[in-house]
Amino acid sequence: MKFLVLATAAAVGFAAPAFAFQCPADIATIDQALATKPVSDADRAKVNALRQEGARLHAAGSHAQSVQKLAQAKQILGVR
Secondary structure (H helix, E strand, O other), X not given: OHHHHHHHHHHHHHHHHXXXXXHHHHHHHHHHHHHHOOOOHHHHHHHHHHHXXXXXXXXXXXXXXXXXXXXXXXXXXOOO
C-alpha cells in the first residue's frame, strides 16, 4: 500500500512540470489560430473565455485544469 501511494505521488510530481510547460505552448497555438483562421463571433468569444481561464489556471499553478480548458479552446478552433 505504501508503494502504491509513493508511486502515485511520484507520477503526479513528474507529470505536473510537463503540464506546466504545455500551457504556454497551447496558449500560443490558440493565439496563432485566432489570428489566422476564420472564426465566428460566438466561437471567438468561447475560445477567448477558455483561453483566459486556462491562462488564469496556469498562473495559479493548476496546470492539469489549465490544459483541459485550453484543449477545449483548441477543439473549437480545430487545432492540435
